Amino acid sequence: MTESHHFRVLEFYSGIGGMHYAFDESGHQGKILRAFDINTTANEVYAHNHGKKHLAQRNIEAVPMEYYDEQQADVWLMSPPCQPYTRTGNKAGSKDARAKSFLYLMDILPKMTHPPNYILLENVKGFEESDSRDFLVEALMGAGYEFQELLITPLQLGIPNSRMRYYCLARKTDNKPDEDAILSDPMLALKVEKLDKYIEFKDVADERMQRYMIPDKTLIKYGALFDIVKESTRRSCCFTKGYYHYVESTGSILQMAHEKDVRYGTEAPNADEYNAKALALLRTLGLRYFTENEVARLMGFPVLEGKFSFPEKTSLKQRYRVLGNSINVKVVSHLIRYLLTSKTENISEKKAEKEAGKDPEVRSESS
Known part of the structure; x- marks a missing residue:
């Protein structure tokens, strides 16, 4: 023994x-x-x-x-x-x-x-x-x-x-x-949990969601670079310290409207028209950043158990940075x-x- x-x-x-x-x-x-x-x-x-x-x-x-x-x-x-x-x-x-x-x-x-x-x-x-x-x-x-x-x-x-x-x-x-x-591998994939278990807020109308929604200027500029995942997805990209501040290669974006599957389609005659069309489509997806608590949970921190939390004075940007370094x-x-x-x-x-x-x-x- x-x-x-x-x-x-x-x-x-x-x-x-x-x-x-x-x-x-x-x-x-x-x-x-x-x-x-x-x-x-x-x-x-x-x-x-x-x-x-x-x-x-x-x-x-x-x-x-x-x-x-x-x-x-x-x-x-x-x-x-x-x-x-x-x-x-x-x-x-x-x-x-x-x-x-x-x-x-x-x-x-x-x-x-x-x-x-x-x-x-x-x-x-x-x-x-x-x-x-x-x-x-x-x-x-x-x-x-x-x-x-x-x-x-x-x-x-x-x-x-x-x-x-x-x-x-x-x-x-x-x-x-x-x-x-x-x-x-179907058998191995089934052992990986779906993201919905880790999601903190699921209602796009929730007022607390506003700080996590992707701004229009970011949607237009970086929409094609997003790694977009849904609640039913069994994978998300690595979250780095640049998450929420930068877009490319810093972590996945959550699609709240999980039933939609939108594509840009054929490019419009001019850039302004194309951008307006793309923005309208992207808005329907309800794209947002993962909250700091969702990222913490994906990284194994005991958030739900009440054993891990952030001091109130820690800014949102700081929270993502220290998580990315953890x-x-x-x-x-x-x-x-x-x-x-x-x-x-x-x-x-x-x-x-x-x-x-x-x-x-x-x-x-x-x-």
Whole structure:
């Protein structure tokens, strides 16, 4: 029988608390020792839901290695800044100033007296091709970790949102899923929930909808670029920090008039006439942005349970930005459960073997 363990956790790049919620949902017992982030808005949201006690608004690289050693943390959870690796960013990798803190952690890891037994790292697809990933692998191998690297989308867990992310699971001692294949397979697609379960407001006449409706100027300029989904859809695009402010490649748009299927048709004789026709058609669809709570729910935050909310003073734009920088709680909770459960089982097995007079060899190698 697996022994229970009370894990000591350091949460790096804590944002709005995604890793905190993921650890809670993993079913493991533990304590968040410190949560590090320098984003004021994100820290306000974190404090609103988890309190200020463990928050540390400090540059990670400004904290001496001795401090991290003194914590004697079992687990490091981290989601470093993704801008150096994203396809819409500069792809400067480790040359980007925003990678400095991550490189610092990788530098001190092999030098620590009390390094963590487990590390979970999340980042955008693209990180696996960066030089930062090379630094990660070098640090893990140099410090005696075995590790697995994964590319996972929430669609594999039945969540109707595309958010392909790189994960590295490491413990002391390439699998890219095809999203289109998941949805084209009748049996697999049925396991993905429809979006209607995540929709907060369904009546276009609801006064609260006004701030989320797409303005006419945006409909005309970007209507052809929208990724439009309905309540019955089993997929939505990845929501980024630019959602609600920018249109292209920032997330899906919800069609409230789900029974309609409108096409532009043949182009009119002149641009003004064509634009007027297109606008009239688009208006009938009742197009709107997903609300911040709907996005949060798609990302696994416990909104309905009343365990996650935003401070009233957090602006709508800020809410979307911090969500876009966060993790999918549901996906990471499963990964934490897998990482820590398999390790504690191994610890129990080795303890039993040792008590039986065996001395199993302990090997550490990369996957």
